[in-house]
Amino acid sequence: MADILIDPVTRINGNASVRVVVDESGNPQEVRFQAFGYRGFDQIARGAHIDNLCPIVSRICGGDSLFHQVAAAVAVEKALGVVVPEEALRLRELSMWGQLFERHAISLTVHSIPDLLFPSSDPGLRNIISINRMDEDIVKKLMVLKSLGTLVLRETGLRAVHPVNFIPGGAVRDIPGETRQALIARLKEAGPLLIETGRLMKLLLRRNEEVVNALGTDETSCISLQGDNGLAIMGSSLTVIDAAGEVRNNLSPEEAAEKVKESNSHHSHIRGAELAGLGEIRVGPLARLNINGRYGTEQADEELEEVKTHWGFPLHRSMIGHAARILEMIHAWERMIDLLGQPPGDVLRKTVSPSSGTGVGVVEAPEGTLLYRLILDEDGLVKRLFITAPLQFNLKALERAVQESARFAMGGVETGERAAILLETAIRAFAPCIPCGIH
Amino acid sequence: MRVAIVSLSSCLGCQMVFLSLEEYLFTMISENNLTYAPFIVDSKDLSEADLVLIEGAVRSGEDFRKAKEARERAERIVALGTCACHGGVQGLADMFSMERLMRRRYEAGASFDGEPQRVDRLLPLDSYIRVDAYLPGCPPPVGLFRSFLEFALAGTLPSRDGSSVCSECDVSGIGLPQPGPRRATDEPPVAGKCLLEQGYLCMGPLTRDGCGALCVSKFAIPCDGCRGPSDDVLLYGSKDPQEETLRRLVRATGKSPREVQDAIADPAHTFFRHCLAEPLLRRRRPGGTAPFMYRLGERE
Numbered sequence: 246m247a248d249i250l251i252d253p254v255t256r257i258n259g260n261a262s263v264r265v266v267v268d269e270s271g272n273p274q275e276v277r278f279q280a281f282g283y284r285g286f287d288q289i290a291r292g293a294h295i296d297n298l299c300p301i302v303s304r305i306c307g308g309d310s311l312f313h314q315v316a317a318a319v320a321v322e323k324a325l326g327v328v329v330p331e332e333a334l335r336l337r338e339l340s341m342w343g344q345l346f347e348r349h350a351i352s353l354t355v356h357s358i359p360d361l362l363f364p365s366s367d368p369g370l371r372n373i374i375s376i377n378r379m380d381e382d383i384v385k386k387l388m389v390l391k392s393l394g395t396l397v398l399r400e401t402g403l404r405a406v407h408p409v410n411f412i413p414g415g416a417v418r419d420i421p422g423e424t425r426q427a428l429i430a431r432l433k434e435a436g437p438l439l440i441e442t443g444r445l446m447k448l449l450l451r452r453n454e455e456v457v458n459a460l461g462t463d464e465t466s467c468i469s470l471q472g473d474n475g476l477a478i479m480g481s482s483l484t485v486i487d488a489a490g491e492v493r494n495n496l497s498p499e500e501a502a503e504k505v506k507e508s509n510s511h512h513s514h515i516r517g518a519e520l521a522g523l524g525e526i527r528v529g530p531l532a533r534l535n536i537n538g539r540y541g542t543e544q545a546d547e548e549l550e551e552v553k554t555h556w557g558f559p560l561h562r563s564m565i566g567h568a569a570r571i572l573e574m575i576h577a578w579e580r581m582i583d584l585l586g587q588p589p590g591d592v593l594r595k596t597v598s599p600s601s602g603t604g605v606g607v608v609e610a611p612e613g614t615l616l617y618r619l620i621l622d623e624d625g626l627v628k629r630l631f632i633t634a635p636l637q638f639n640l641k642a643l644e645r646a647v648q649e650s651a652r653f654a655m656g657g658v659e660t661g662e663r664a665a666i667l668l669e670t671a672i673r674a675f676a677p678c679i680p681c682g683i684h
Numbered sequence: 685m686r687v688a689i690v691s692l693s694s695c696l697g698c699q700m701v702f703l704s705l706e707e708y709l710f711t712m713i714s715e716n717n718l719t720y721a722p723f724i725v726d727s728k729d730l731s732e733a734d735l736v737l738i739e740g741a742v743r744s745g746e747d748f749r750k751a752k753e754a755r756e757r758a759e760r761i762v763a764l765g766t767c768a769c770h771g772g773v774q775g776l777a778d779m780f781s782m783e784r785l786m787r788r789r790y791e792a793g794a795s796f797d798g799e800p801q802r803v804d805r806l807l808p809l810d811s812y813i814r815v816d817a818y819l820p821g822c823p824p825p826v827g828l829f830r831s832f833l834e835f836a837l838a839g840t841l842p843s844r845d846g847s848s849v850c851s852e853c854d855v856s857g858i859g860l861p862q863p864g865p866r867r868a869t870d871e872p873p874v875a876g877k878c879l880l881e882q883g884y885l886c887m888g889p890l891t892r893d894g895c896g897a898l899c900v901s902k903f904a905i906p907c908d909g910c911r912g913p914s915d916d917v918l919l920y921g922s923k924d925p926q927e928e929t930l931r932r933l934v935r936a937t938g939k940s941p942r943e944v945q946d947a948i949a950d951p952a953h954t955f956f957r958h959c960l961a962e963p964l965l966r967r968r969r970p971g972g973t974a975p976f977m978y979r980l981g982e983r984e
Contacts, residue, residue, distance in 0.1 A: 256724065284743060288777070296867035301776070369727075374725060511797055
């Protein structure tokens with residue numbers, strides 16, 4: 246039997262294809278998630294002054310630009326022992342929630358909701374443009390959420406794609422008081438829509454129960470940053486749990502960076518990543534939820550209860566990742582309102598004098614844990630840079646989810662086209678970011 | 685109009701801007717037919733189109749194949765973003781050979797099933813195919829993107845002539861000499877005064893306008909050249925980004941040319957961050973990008 250090839254996989258972040266190798270009796274034997282085009286960002290940065298590092302790594306990924314910038318800035322600050330003013334940290338956090346909100350909104354509305362809304366329609370109708378033709382209102386409403394994230398990101402980062410406000414040592418400019426109030430008003434106004442969308446998402450997942458239970462149900466260990474009172478997007482304490490939810494390890498960013506073990510894939514430029522001694526590990530919205538147990542804000546935790554009741558805890562089915570995404574958006578929304586309500590700062594930056602050092606920066610990017618390890622030479626220039634992106638951790642789980650989906654699709658009465666749709670749906674549940682994974 | 689968006693080697697930032705067109709996005713998609721855009725719709729093949737926006741640079745044989753296919757099927761092609769126009773930040777990879785990049789990232793002799801042909805040098809789109817219009821920017825500012833699309837969808841392709849970021853910048857001069865060369869991570873500059881005169885590494889005079897000089901005049905953040913080289917820089921060999929900035933910094937700081945030059949340890953990352961791969965900048969004396977680039981055929 247011929248292999249199944251989907252090229253390109255559409256409605257994902259980046260260029261990739263997937264090949265399912267089928268054996269003689271028609272069983273899916275191997276799945277190859279293929280993406281090529283290594284751009285050499287880890288090597289490009291060599292020799293760069295720390296001032297040039299953030300704008301360079303930002304260009305790894307337009308959608309996650311800020312997360313790369315902050316991870317790099319934190320690595321520089323750790324290497325040089327710079328203590329960043331609290332106000333700047335708050336502003337960074339606010340901006341990151343903005344970008345996470347935007348990314349999740351795109352991943353849900355542009356990439357994934359069409360599959361859940363019209364599970365039996367043909368591929369030509371599964372996109373926001375076709376939905377817009379049928380019902381302008383719903384698409385406009387969904388895109389309002391995306392715009393909201395973009396707005397917060399633009400005001401805090403001073404630009405919505407590749408922000409310019411954040412530098413090693415802190416930030417350049419705070420948001421003026423009146424802009425803060427205007428943003429709070431805009432956010433509050435969108436509250437009911439956000440909650441409504443969250444419920445719609447949960448409803449759609451329940452309506453597609455068969456798919457949820459078939460496209461990626463593997464149970465694996467997870468890693469993410471752990472916060473004191475719920476989810477953390479920046480921080481210095483990582484937790485590893487096993488599939489049953491038992492804590493296996495607590496790691497500092499430096500220890501985690503030491504343990505990262507990357508290996509070549511024979512069919513892709515994305516290198517797989519594991520943690521030595523801990524084996525395969527997953528990152529992302531589900532991992533964050535499994536580790537922290539709750540979000541730490543009222544509305545998000547309230548909406549979470551229903552998910553826990555319906556699907557249990559810890560959560561492993563990758564399609565539930567979509568529910569975790571919308572819950573994270575609700576959490577981000579509450580955090581943004583809270584952070585905007587705090588007074589603007591006077592001092593936002595520390596002057597940074599370049600010298601030698603080693604530092605590790607870890608942030609929770611929308612797709613999962615992003616790790617930067619940086620070595621500066623005696624002139625303070627970048628000597629080595631190691632980047633481990635979320636997709637590298639998730640690669641094996643993603644391939645297994647596709648294999649499981651292929652078995653499900655081919656075991657049933659699915660036609661070729663319908664099988665391909667299911668495989669792509671399984672991939673979208675991971676919201677894989679190819680530019681980050683390849684870098 | 686049948687519109688398609690093709691993405692080559694890129695960060696997808698330009699498509700993020702496309703999704704940020706707000707109201708106009710809805711007008712645009714309902715009045716036109718978006719036939720191919722893997723980021724947004726499911727069509728797997730690029731069919732005949734009236735307007736194709738191509739973002740990203742050519743990093744592999746597969747990118748070249750896609751670009752060529754687009755040229756064959758498109759009435760008109762737009763190079764979208766600084767990567768497509770000048771190579772972009774990823775063009776800094778041209779400091780090394782592809783062989784070395786791959787060896788250090790993977791291992792000597794690593795091979796991959798289904799890997800497209802590697803190209804030894806990253807090049808902008810028009811090094812491979814004819815391009816009808818350019819919209820540089822990393823990413824292009826959303827307002828500019830919108831007006832560009834409005835023109836393009838009405839049948840006119842805007843040309844790319846224009847001036848430099850300084851022409852849009854409303855800062856004033858400052859008494860010289862000033863300390864420097866300085867970086868954004870050093871002490872903060874005085875807002876409202878020319879950053880280059882204050883000794884900061886600002887690429888404004890050499891960079892294409894169209895962004896409204898927001899970074900510099902509104903936020904006092906030095907221009908990093910993300911709109912790519914201005915027309916003057918592309919046309920005149922005497923206007924080299926490095927030489928010109930160094931000359932202005934010598935004037936601003938009152939230091940010797942040698943002293944100023946020695947203070948900037950990473951000239952390729954600083955002066956050619958978004959355009960190292962631009963062929964028009966390669967051979968200039970003095971200056972040019974050739975000294976920073978890996979020379980094809982050379983052994984390492």
